[in-house]
Amino acid sequence: MKVFEKAPAKINLSLDVLRKREDGYHEVEMVMTMVDLADRIEMQELPRDTIIISSQAGYIPLDEKNLAFQAARLIKDRYDVKQGVYIHLDKKIPVAAGLAGGSSDAAATLRGLNRLWKLGIPVEELQRLGAELGSDVPFCVTGGTAIATGRGEKLEAIEAPPQCWVILAKPPINVSTSEIYGKLRAAGIQHHPSTSAIVEAIRQKRFDWLCDRLGNVLEEVTLELYPEVRQLKECMVRLGADGVLMSGSGPTVFGLVSKEAKVARIYNGLRGFCKDVYAVRLLT
Numbered sequence: 083m084k085v086f087e088k089a090p091a092k093i094n095l096s097l098d099v100l101r102k103r104e105d106g107y108h109e110v111e112m113v114m115t116m117v118d119l120a121d122r123i124e125m126q127e128l129p130r131d132t133i134i135i136s137s138q139a140g141y142i143p144l145d146e147k148n149l150a151f152q153a154a155r156l157i158k159d160r161y162d163v164k165q166g167v168y169i170h171l172d173k174k175i176p177v178a179a180g181l182a183g184g185s186s187d188a189a190a191t192l193r194g195l196n197r198l199w200k201l202g203i204p205v206e207e208l209q210r211l212g213a214e215l216g217s218d219v220p221f222c223v224t225g226g227t228a229i230a231t232g233r234g235e236k237l238e239a240i241e242a243p244p245q246c247w248v249i250l251a252k253p254p255i256n257v258s259t260s261e262i263y264g265k266l267r268a269a270g271i272q273h274h275p276s277t278s279a280i281v282e283a284i285r286q287k288r289f290d291w292l293c294d295r296l297g298n299v300l301e302e303v304t305l306e307l308y309p310e311v312r313q314l315k316e317c318m319v320r321l322g323a324d325g326v327l328m329s330g331s332g333p334t335v336f337g338l339v340s341k342e343a344k345v346a347r348i349y350n351g352l353r354g355f356c357k358d359v360y361a362v363r364l365l366t
């Protein structure tokens with residue numbers, strides 16, 4: 083038997099860091115949502131007790147370092163599953179981009195194997211398993227739009243933002259999430275985004291408020307280290323995106339755009355600047 087799952091990319095509409103914790107992680111407050119750019123995961127049962135990963139993307143690990151492999155191993159161990167699985171990852175989300183591609187693949191693998199092996203694991207338990215794999219995985223299990231706290235694993239679902247276009251642009255650099263958190267001085271953050279103001283903009287369906295209130299405290303670290311991300315942000319503002327922010331630890335910058343007529347101009351303008359540009363819709 084075979085099952086398929088879509089693994090969409092996430093963006094952070096806001097990302098605040100409250101403090102550094104004793105365990106080395108940071109206490110965060112984020113508003114996250116999904117966009118219509120997704121990997122496609124195929125899972126096929128194998129009679130042998132093994133996990134095999136393949137992908138058309140040459141630049142991700144295919145062994146136990148792959149988050150989909152780790153998700154499969156976790157579910158097999160925890161639920162004592164003796165069958166194996168062949169997992170094919172059709173990657174569309176750029177890697178190490180701040181879009182949670184790996185986390186979403188892991189979450190989709192948990193959902194898919196729950197169906198393939200008819201385990202009946204409740205969604206809250208899938209999220210708990212996901213938290214063992216990474217801070218963004220629990221959100222990716224359910225998707226939608228949510229306020230994420232703790233290290234990202236405590237979730238409160240909220241309604242979707244007003245529908246709009248999302249233009250994503252990733253400069254050709256690799257950014258390490260742990261390096262960016264590591265360089266952040268949590269006590270010295272000057273401007274904290276207001277989570278409640280973002281949530282209010284969403285509840286009131288005010289796209290203009292939402293665009294004005296976007297904020298990500300990790301920007302000050304990534305933009306300082308990688309001037310090309312700052313230039314990309316400035317370029318997107320100049321081209322007329324309504325709201326512009328870096329997603330997660332970067333380096334992808336996203337622009338929210340309400341008018342379809344503007345999308346092609348912004349997309350084409352950015353393509354002159356970098357190769358990885360996508361014009362997608364929010365997943366509402």
Ligand SMILES: C[C@@](CO)(OP(=O)(O)O)[C@H](O)COP(=O)(O)OP(=O)(O)OC[C@H]1O[C@@H](n2ccc(N)nc2=O)[C@H](O)[C@@H]1O
Pocket residue numbers: 094097106107108109110112179180181182185215216217218219232233234259260263264329330331332
């Ligand atoms: C920054 C964010 C925002 O959504 O996304 P990305 O840029 O990765 O997409 C997340 O917080 C990333 O989540 P994720 O990529 O799952 O992180 P993890 O694997 O759990 O942790 C990677 C490393 O980041 C740091 N980390 C992560 C989460 C957190 N709340 N505090 C941290 O300090 C830790 O150094 C950890 O070793």
Ligand SMILES: Nc1ncnc2c1ncn2[C@@H]1O[C@H](COP(=O)(O)OP(=O)(O)O)[C@@H](O)[C@H]1O
Pocket residue numbers: 141142143147148149150171176177178179180181182183184185187188259330332
């Ligand atoms: N299935 C996967 N897809 C993408 N990257 C993966 C996967 N499994 C492991 N990785 C590794 O995870 C790291 C982070 O990738 P990704 O989740 O795409 O980025 P981010 O955490 O910035 O959103 C990369 O270094 C990549 O090699």
